[in-house]
Amino acid sequence: MALVTAETRPLVLNTNQPGNVHWNTLYEISDIVPVSGIYRCEGCGHEITSNHPDRFPPQNKHQHPNNSKVLWRLVVMTQTKG
Numbered sequence: 001m002a003l004v005t006a007e008t009r010p011l012v013l014n015t016n017q018p019g020n021v022h023w024n025t026l027y028e029i030s031d032i033v034p035v036s037g038i039y040r041c042e043g044c045g046h047e048i049t050s051n052h053p054d055r056f057p058p059q060n061k062h063q064h065p066n067n068s069k070v071l072w073r074l075v076v077m078t079q080t081k082g
């Protein structure tokens with residue numbers, strides 16, 4: 001789980017507002033990263049950082065021993081510029 005401190009805690013958003021669909025979407029291997037941030041695998045809890053508009057890691061970079069599907073969920077959105 002992504003960790004923060006009291007001094008660095010992020011803003012907490014209402015994920016049900018229009019424009020926040022990326023918070024409620026699960027992304028598959030090689031999908032285009034919709035927003036830069038930290039993503040958690042729904043299957044095993046592994047976390048990655050990914051930048052928009054890169055793609056999520058391919059199958060050979062993250063696999064589960066039982067071959068269950070890899071689905072990424074946004075847990076922290078970063079406001080990366082550059």
Ligand SMILES: [Zn+2]
Nearest residue numbers: 041043044046
């Ligand atoms: Zn996983």
